[in-house]
Amino acid sequence: MTRPVAGVLGAPWSTGVRRRDDGVVEVGEVGVDALAAEHGTPAYVLDEADFRARARGYRTAFATAFAEVGTGVDVYYAGKALLTVAVARWAREEGLRVDTASGGELAVALRAGVPGGELGLHGNNKSDDEILAALDAGVGRLIVDSLVEIDRVAALAASRGVVAPVMVRVTTGVHAGGHEYISTAHEDQKFGLSVNPGRDGGDPPAMRALLAAVERPELHLLGIHSHIGSQILDPAGFEAAARVVLRLRAELAERTGVLVDEVDLGGGYGIAYLPGEVPLDPDRIAKDVASAVAAVGAELGTPLPRISIEPGRAIVGPAGLTLYTVGTVKPVALDDGRVRTYVSVDGGMSDNIRPALYEAQYHAELVGRSSAAEPVLARVVGKHCESGDIVVHEVQLPGDVRAGDLLAVAATGAYGRSMASNYNLLTRPPVVAVADGGSRVLVRRETVEDLLALDLG
Ligand SMILES: Cc1ncc(COP(=O)(O)O)c(C=O)c1O
8 A cells, every 4th residue: 555755746856756644755666764764865866767757758749749840859868967887778768868068978878778869968078088988889969069169070070081960059048947047048158059150240150050061071960959958847948949949940941051950959858846836738748849940941931950958957958856865854943933943964065066066956855754743844964074064954844853864855866866966975875776576777876985986106
């Protein structure tokens, strides 16, 4: 007999999360007490069925919506959110391609058996080695991010005797997303090439890059790429960016006779982090974006391109939770008369930097038992030497929270492990997948021996 986690029907927990009658929460039919006993804490726990369902959901929603307006779609799983060999395989088995952003991500995707042609490589400062690794793997697309990179990729392709398939990443001026550092299409930042004229009044950098890519025999210009930000909950930004990119594509066709085949609208689909938040619905967003693309195509009189998207967080974020053990519990009197209970856990900013970096909000619950104690205002903090080492800024936890309790933070599947560090020389937690009543380690816990092995003395 199972029932949903108290008061949190669905979001922000993965669909396999339930609280059993004995008060213990389970994920994919495995109790968190058993997970903690077998794998230790802290641990990233991934609900495989949830990941797969979200991957399928995005692929089906976009394929259906774009088929209705007469074109096709490729969904690239953005590996930067979390990439392990198994995760890349799950994505591929669910019909997704994989977007990588470094030589390391590329290597993991290749190790997983994803064919080069189903991979993309991003990056505003790719090394020669990364570009060569991508060319040698026969990647489907290199997304070029600057004018100089056009020359570099062309020269490296020539050195290998191949033609490099490229997309040009443009900044559309559309600004969307939760925090300035994760909003990537406004002008004052490092990514992409602007669609607005430069200071000299000449062609915008984006058009100059497209013209250069068309002219270079070592490059095959596949299309135009735009990514407007992350944790976006309003579809208007995607629609506005699609308009800008399709106009640019039509202008390039007018000037060169080359109508590029593909347009990538990037990732950034928002999820629920807190109870009551409403994530983007893939069916709705797919329909909205498809009809915006179809409307601009009709206005411009150009056949529609093949579309691609790159969701990361929306696939893996809700599928993950982080399991911690509570240590020190300390009530602190606030100036306004309230009391805040500081609940320290055995991890912190090294396994989830997002609260410190973006002021990201998360939700936590005691998961090893239920409690009838009055809830108290709590702040979940880590064990690092920083007062900003906050895991959950504000949450109500049972007043009898105590050392030894198991505590889980929801929706940490994206940008948790992938942004983790060894700050204070903590060892990074394992990634444990749970499915059908069993668990397996996808990435093992680091050990102090691993840290010492890197230090050559
Ligand atoms: C180019 C690009 N594509 C896709 C993504 C994935 O974004 P999200 O995980 O928010 O969907 C990012 C994230 O930064 C990105 O920079």
